[in-house]
Amino acid sequence: MKSLLISFVLFAGTLQAQVAVRGETVYTMAGAPITNGVVLIRNGKIERVGPAASVAIPAGYKTLSAKVVTPGLIDVRSALGLSGYLVQPHDQDQVERSSPMQPELRAMDAYNPREALLAHVRSYGVTTVHTGHSTGILVSGQTMVVKTAGNSVEEALVKPEAMVAATLGSDGLTNEAGKSPGSRAKAIAMLRAEFLKAQEFEKKKDKTRDLRTEAFLRVVKGELPFLVQVHQAHDILTAIRLGKEFNLKMVLEGCAEAYLVLDQIKASGYPVILHPTMERAGGETANISRETASKLRAAGIPFAIESGFEGYVPKTRVVLFEAGMAAANGLTFEQALSSISIDAAKILNVAERVGSLEVGKDGDVALYDGDPFELTSHCVGVVLNGVVVSVDKK
């Protein structure tokens, strides 16, 4: 107990520290980049941002410097903290297969803040992660938004209930005899039935608690976005059809063949959480393209690039690399950086706290010794909630 108290005091103490970050170029993602910029952080929040000429660093601030400074990066969708790096039964909690629809499962009840991959992605500048139940069954459960530090999920939390995750297309089906859904059409019929049931539930006077229906009701009422993994073009249209029938708040995820149905996605108004640029081609993603991000951008469809889900090696992708590959395939540098910072924050509805370097936002900053997307550059520092969590290892 004593050591616990001490570590709490230490943690609180570091939170109080004041940090100044200087960058030869500071990409605030809120306006033009600043040459010779300074970011001041006080009590965990950004206090001032501007050119060094007009922002003096007050005495007592711990100062870090780097060639390039960006907001702490956001991984817009992963299973980090639930799907552990050892891939053993004890560290795999991203999907539960006893029934095809489990929207009541909360991400916070499965999150391990000490999972090694969290520190791994943080060392590349990732400070915020949208994570939770993943892919593989029709409705796998809820997601949440966390910071990549903290001794408990409570310390890490930004948004405890972010979305309800679903998988359409063949990856959400079962081939077990006598079990459903065994076909795409059956999957949609099951979802429609659940949504109708939730609408009926709301009208009922007798509100005997039912976690599953309550979760579906929150989806139907638009309180929680329905996060639908969907890759093939026709499945994307099916998702949109379902979303419009029930007037859902929907987020399309994956979207390997989005480039075939750009007009329909644009018309739907739904944002896209795009597959990792380097995701393997095969199965549902056979027709995946490295140029999809640039096509979404050109079409004016809001999107962000995820690390997604890996079952084997590498156990996680790093959004910094995935956005870099998009920058090499049609996005500009700043568009690619947006896709793992402010654009991701907007899709996750957490832009009031993270995603850009603006006064009042969380003190989350990443430092690089060159173009962050260059394969031979290094992340030389990470500040999270105003605490320096990693420094130059070289």
Added chain:
Amino acid sequence: MLRQLTLLVPLCAIAQPVAYIGARIIPVAGPEIADGVLIVDGGKIRAIGARAAVTIPANAKRVDASGKVIMPGLVDSHSHVGGPAGADGSGPIQPEVRVLDSINVRAASIQKAQSGGVTVANVMPGSGHLNSGQTLYLKLRDGGIIDDLLIKLPDGRNAGGMKMANGSNPRRASPFPGTRGKAAAMMREQLIKAQEYRDKVKAAGTDASKLPPRDLRSEALVEVLEQKRTVHFHTHRNDDILTVLRLAKEFNFKVVLQHASDAWAVADEIAKAKVWTSLIVLDSPGGKIEAKDVTPENAMVLDKAGAPFGFHTDDGVTESRLFLRSAALAVRAGCPRDKAIYALTMAGAKMLELDERIGSLEVGKDADFIVLSGDPFSVYTKVLQTYVDGVNVFDRSNEKDKLYQTGGYGASHDELDFALIHGPEEQ
């Protein structure tokens, strides 16, 4: 891109010398040439050097390569392109099985590998067996049949190795081994049988009546014992790496350590054994217990220890189209740039014992090279062209070739060549 008539390939290659002029050339053998000329003729490199130092033959076709980078074709010492299948579930040791009998040269994965700059690949069966079969060293030429891609050795055999594995992958239910100790014992037993077979054949001399009945398993392993077939040994954990070295010493076979996730932990022992290590570079550790400590720093550590190393893709574990990127990540983790370039080219050539023919740009060697838009280790750099034996097998300016490089609708269709030959645009 696959050609519809493979006969065209040699014709293109011998038609006329071609001079690639003005590129920054990375020959690997020798220092970089800032403004160079590469002359290719009959599928071989005829000349290479600074612009001022090379005489361009009057009949040569001149290709402006200024602003580009030319380097040797990449040699991937561990790949699964072409969908090779080796041993089946009937037992853990099947050296008689050849991937030769299973590869689809029309697979999209081969076209994609060409678009990533890979010109030679060691195509292997999997790692779920102690010994899953014979590998093939393939030139990624455009071909309709496997023979078009084979590399013939002076003795007439097809160039290739032998795949073995230890650690957790081959540990399965009986008849597979249940422990590491059992795995090593089973492999030793089979190698001893091969030694006995070899001795019987030797003892028979010219007397055919004394020859033992042919035994495909032993025949294949005798090639291993006689150092005519290098063992590519899948291994991850530090103690498993040492077990490989122990077996190689006992049976005196040539070995390449494949993956070697824990190489950093036993780098001195690897250096002392003077064996090659073929490394995989991954974006994150883990995925399975044996890979929990894998790090892109392996290259840097082996280099410091004086142990020779190269990289591989293990395609589809990582991708052939990202092979240059693997080396770049090792550079990020401290590997010297020149060593990383070497590890993509000559290192693989040495592991496959093809370094007399490939791996560097030198007069007389095969004209296997790639043209890049910029620095090999920049994320923004594209492979623009890939040449095997002087023949263009990938050109980014060709729409269908570009599809393989960037992906998109149909990029993974193995049968695309059928559409090419019989589709409306060809009629």
